[in-house]
Amino acid sequence: MKKIQIGSQTAHVGEGEEICRVLADEVEALLKARAAEGKMVVLGLATGSTPLPFYEELIRRHREEGLSFANVRSFNLDEYEGLGREHERSYWAEMWKNLFDHVDVKPENVSVPPSISEDADVASAEYEAAIAEAGGIDWQLLGIGGEGHIGFNEKGSPVESRTRRVTLARKTIVDAGPSFGGEENVPTHAITMGVGTILEARRVVLMARGASKREVVRRAMSGEVGPEVPASFLQNHGNVGWFLDHDAAEF
């Protein structure tokens, strides 16, 4: 994997498989080190298509090499409003299908923001409290949306934002349309960790794949830091890793 400088930031550029291996190495080292001390690891996890091969690599290591997730406490970034956990497009269902069902994580140690709640403000505050109670996030995985969102922190999300109910941007709904069998089926709202919540993670890793992310990655890494491209706030995180495949990195 090669390192390239983009503005003030360093990107790790390689083949998709190589990126997944390197990131799985990070997680494996963290899990093993903490397990040796009898301690938990708090992972912040993401959905979308980008992390899928990374989750496959974690599952492979669990199956073939015995990597254990018994000391994992996880918090997902976000969830669509109104679908319910059973809905196949809910992030809850996607996380179980793509990772949790295949490793030895304890079900009670897995959290995804609620898709249905009586009061989204209360549910958001409870989510924040649970993260704090777990000791904060050790290792946070992110993808990036077409307009530079992280989680569902759309354009305009302030740096100090916390977990909250948000309205999805038009572009986000259009991008999600095909997987919902049409834009009209995509929820209009979601609950997401805030930019501030994400920035408190001790390590943040952003993965981007494909030419469609090229321009937004460039803006996030070397453009002005601000709510116009929420991923740009990561420039000021002291321990962020930008992992790009060749298509996403060819500026």
Ligand code: GLP
């Ligand atoms: C959704 C998720 C984001 C994700 C983004 C990109 O909006 N809420 O967390 O990063 O999609 O998805 P993909 O990885 O499929 O491009």
